[in-house]
Amino acid sequence: MGVGQEDHAVVSEISPNWVTTKLDYLINLARTKSLWPMPFGTACCAIEFMATAASRYDLARFGMERMSFSPRQADVLICAGRLPFKLAPVIRRIWDQMPQPKWAISMGACASSGGIFDNYAMVQGIDTIIPVDVYVPGCPPRPEGLLYGILMLHKKITGESLADPGLRQEFTLREDGLFLAPERVDELGEPFGNSVHQTRSG
Amino acid sequence: MTTESPSVPALKEALGSAILRAAVVCGDTIVYLARDRAHDVLAWLKDTPDQSFDYLTDITAVEYRDLERPLEVVYQLRSLERRADLRLKIELDPQGDLRVDSVYDLWRGADWLEREVFDMFGVTFTGHPDLRRILMWESYAEGHPLRKDFPLRGHFSRAEQVRRALSLQPEEHYSPEELELVARRLRKDDTGRVPSHRGGRA
Numbered sequence: 001m002g003v004g005q006e007d008h009a010v011v012s013e014i015s016p017n018w019v020t021t022k023l024d025y026l027i028n029l030a031r032t033k034s035l036w037p038m039p040f041g042t043a044c045c046a047i048e049f050m051a052t053a054a055s056r057y058d059l060a061r062f063g064m065e066r067m068s069f070s071p072r073q074a075d076v077l078i079c080a081g082r083l084p085f086k087l088a089p090v091i092r093r094i095w096d097q098m099p100q101p102k103w104a105i106s107m108g109a110c111a112s113s114g115g116i117f118d119n120y121a122m123v124q125g126i127d128t129i130i131p132v133d134v135y136v137p138g139c140p141p142r143p144e145g146l147l148y149g150i151l152m153l154h155k156k157i158t159g160e161s162l163a164d165p166g167l168r169q170e171f172t173l174r175e176d177g178l179f180l181a182p183e184r185v186d187e188l189g190e191p192f193g194n195s196v197h198q199t200r201s202g
Numbered sequence: 203m204t205t206e207s208p209s210v211p212a213l214k215e216a217l218g219s220a221i222l223r224a225a226v227v228c229g230d231t232i233v234y235l236a237r238d239r240a241h242d243v244l245a246w247l248k249d250t251p252d253q254s255f256d257y258l259t260d261i262t263a264v265e266y267r268d269l270e271r272p273l274e275v276v277y278q279l280r281s282l283e284r285r286a287d288l289r290l291k292i293e294l295d296p297q298g299d300l301r302v303d304s305v306y307d308l309w310r311g312a313d314w315l316e317r318e319v320f321d322m323f324g325v326t327f328t329g330h331p332d333l334r335r336i337l338m339w340e341s342y343a344e345g346h347p348l349r350k351d352f353p354l355r356g357h358f359s360r361a362e363q364v365r366r367a368l369s370l371q372p373e374e375h376y377s378p379e380e381l382e383l384v385a386r387r388l389r390k391d392d393t394g395r396v397p398s399h400r401g402g403r404a
Contacts, residue, residue: 086339086366092368118348120356120363121338128364177369180363190361 013127016189017046024161026170030167031075031101033063038074038098040091043081045140052143060108062150072096074136080140082110095130100168103133103157108140114189115139126188129179133172205230209253209288212246217243222293240292241303247279247288248308255279255288258309261316263298263323265350275302275325294325296350304329323349339370379386 041049053059068074083091095104098196106126109115112135114124123129133156136149160167161165173179178202180188206278210231212271220239225232236242247255259278266273267404272293279288304327307313316327317336324346327333335342343366356363 048375060351077362085363088364088367089370119354120344120352122361123367128360129368173368177365178361179364179368180361182365185361185364186359189355191355 006045011099024163027162028158033158035062035064035069035103035150035153035199036066036073036075037064038068038071038077038093038094039080040077040094041080041108042083042087043108043140044151045080045111048140049078049080049107049146052146055063057143057147059147059150062147062154064150071095071168072099074098075102077102078107078146079104079105079111079126080107082108082115083126085123085128086120086121091126092179093127100170105134105136105146105153105188106132107136107146107149108138110139112137118191120131124185127180127190128185131179168180204229207286207288209233209247209286210252212252213243213247215222217246224385230287231311235287235290237292237294237302240290240317241305241308244277244290244305245308247290251279255281255286257282258305258311259287261305261312261319263319263325263348265323267350269296269350272296273300273323273325275319277305278368300325301328303327304333306330310382316356322346324349341370341373 039046051057053065071077073099077091077098078097079091090155095102104126106112110117110122111126112132114122114135116139118124126132134149134153136145136170138145141149171179174181176182204226205225206224206284210221210233213233214221214224217239220236220243222236223233224234233243247253257280259280260276261278262276264274264276273296275292275294277290277292279290280286292302294302300323302325304316306316306327306329313330313332314336316330317332317334319325320327320330320333321335321337334340338347345352358366
């Protein structure tokens with residue numbers, strides 16, 4: 001791209017990282033402005049997510065108007081709503097089917113921690129199933145909240161570098177079929193907040 | 203309206219000992235049935251012209267925190283023609299044999315309702331053609347979640363729950379072939395009331 005022989009020579013003399021940093025900038029710019037979301041809406045957060053995509057809040061401003069209902073063309077998985085154990089293998093399969101580069105947003109209290117559903121049927125935070133980049137708090141979050149989370153993801157992507165060898169690492173399931181170590185899952189599933197007062201925990 | 207449903211004296215006259223007692227609660231008549239003759243009573247209510255309870259609104263079950271109280275299987279009937287409702291209950295010992303006769307042969311709508319009561323309470327419906335879990339997945343091994351002796355967070359640790367959930371292969375239970383088999387069996391079983399997709403009459 002207009003970089004001549006002499007330029008190359010100059011660059012290699014001054015800084016060997018010059019070209020990579022600029023390529024990073026270009027690639028990260030392209031990626032932030034064309035994130036294709038894979039909507040995984042299971043509950044009321046999905047309603048707020050739809051509002052975010054609709055005209056008043058307008059995700060299209062961030063290059064996200066194209067909802068990718070196929071994981072194979074998606075960049076960012078947005079889990080909007082609580083995740084029952086029955087859906088755990090499904091979201092894991094979707095995540096595995098998404099090609100790199102990929103990111104995940106956990107939208108709302110239930111996706112992030114199980115929320116009010118501290119019961120037998122609900123995954124206590126999707127980070128026990130897939131790696132999560134941004135957690136959006138709220139029950140459900142307002143569209144502004146989700147937009148803020150998306151902008152934070154933009155910031156994260158802007159800071160990525162192709163020189164980072166661990167950047168596109170696939171986090172597959174462990175030998176024992178879990179994503180995190182069992183102790184970590186148990187720790188993350190510990191009751192907190194009002195849940196500690198409920199008497200039927202057995 | 204606090205008066206007893208006119209079906210109660212008719213029931214007592216026709217089926218005497220099968221009717222244990224009747225009560226009016228919040229304007230609704232509740233009839234308590236003997237377990238062994240409940241199917242006869244329900245069939246009579248459906249087929250007798252004066253009664254014609256042709257619509258099964260719901261089958262559900264109730265277990266009370268007071269362990270002395272029996273577990274109730276509840277049938278909510280409606281006569282579309284007469285615009286009349288009737289609620290019937292079978293009382294079972296929660297620690298004993300939870301077994302009642304299926305009413306699938308009377309109302310086809312009982313199929314999934316009975317599966318739900320089986321899934322959540324562990325009540326076995328004798329004569330049901332396909333008594334599998336319906337809400338929880340088929341390999342769910344923790345018991346029946348709506349029973350009072352079921353701990354709210356389930357029996358297993360969170361790590362074990364996540365591990366089992368992630369090892370599920372949803373396709374094994376819901377493959378297109380299986381769904382087609384079920385559809386074919388239903389078409390064969392049916393008495394011709396459901397029109398075939400080909401448009402012809404059987």
